[in-house]
Amino acid sequence: MEQNIIVSVDVVLFTLSEGQLKIVLLRRERDPYAGQLALPGGYIHADKDRDSLASAERVLLNKTGLVSPYLEQLYTFSGGVRDPRGWSLSVAYYALVHESLLVPDAELRFELWPVAAVPDLPFDHNRIVDHAAKRLRDKSTYTSLPCHLLPELFTLTELQQTYEHILGVALDKSVFRRKLPELDFLEAVPDAIRQGKHRPAQLYRLRPDRRLTIFDKPV
């Protein structure tokens, strides 16, 4: 049986840079749309990919050098008009990394674009980006997701600012800090202190067994 469906994955890779939520775009090497900015993506290879998650991991590794960032399936986009080559289906993923892991490389020439000012993209990639940004915002209101945009160790103030950047609202410091202990997804790192010209701050990390904690109320 011949279905004639092009099956691929696309990844929306988020990071926080200069206080803005940004995504990774790269110039397509091949037609269609060669030379244009687009999401990292590629065909699913039935012979070497265990499943579509493995395809997304492979795409991320090949195109950005990332090994195992937070990566989650977003939505599947499909239809006859989204790709000029024919009826296609793309399993979209989104990923979160701290900026420092996005090392510029002569080989891998990716660009960071603010989510608020993404250029026109080929295929239905703008729709995918919008969908991913909405998911990130929605899910950040009631989960520990924003932790994955931070470095391994971070202060509570940095975490609060990350929530604020994603959600676009100011949070109350006192309320934020009262909630954290009972949500129980962070651990203070002994002797790890962020210094500055002011009172030093305790550093925390995500508990290794808690990649994603779901709250029963919004932050």
Next chain:
Amino acid sequence: MEQNIIVSVDVVLFTLSEGQLKIVLLRRERDPYAGQLALPGGYIHADKDRDSLASAERVLLNKTGLVSPYLEQLYTFSGGVRDPRGWSLSVAYYALVHESLLVPDAELRFELWPVAAVPDLPFDHNRIVDHAAKRLRDKSTYTSLPCHLLPELFTLTELQQTYEHILGVALDKSVFRRKLPELDFLEAVPDAIRQGKHRPAQLYRLRPDRRLTIFDKPV
């Protein structure tokens, strides 16, 4: 380019029957697993389906006779081991209907099985069912989703009981009723009253422009 990937859709169709959450299963007409109970599903037809949602609608219509129930994409399952025919990808959907729309038919021989006691299913269909049940429960805590398991007109007590059945917890009547008006997704139907051997109850319906309302706090 030949990818050799089997692309299909599967649908988890929920209904509330005898106070239990149940799903529709049907006996497969073809191999593999002919004669076994499985989820309604089928190939995506690139020539006639606009997108995978249209495929899911077609499958629902052909296998259950349903026209336009609440239908939403769930997750995409893929890999080389889930289908004996080879590397496959299935876009799973879930749907909600009131029991009365599931009319038994000599042609369409589907069965209702309680979510709590689903038999062993072929492919990874048990995993899909678990995923769908979790989504339904999670999403019901903070949206108007459960309305779609009710008939067009229903009482507030029936709505509360629907939430309670899905969530598995008892809700406070007074709190429940105080919240509803400000969430603003219901409308009282004038002169529509449910009678009984007791005080009659006002009937409500989902506002036509509000298929799914997302709450900012859990019910």
Next chain:
DNA sequence: GTTTGTTAGTTTCATATTACCACTAACAAA
């Protein structure tokens, strides 16, 4: 040393929200 600036982190308290339970309302049937 002492002061100043800055950010970390806690406490206070008035107000808003919630959980719990009691109450009243309206019908049918006895």
Next chain:
DNA sequence: TTTGTTAGTGGTAATATGAAACTAACAAAC
């Protein structure tokens, strides 16, 4: 008229929240 049953509302103590003031700990300036 009474009883049973479910519909629908109100009151209150406990809890959570939001806003702000407060204390803590450092570096740098003086």
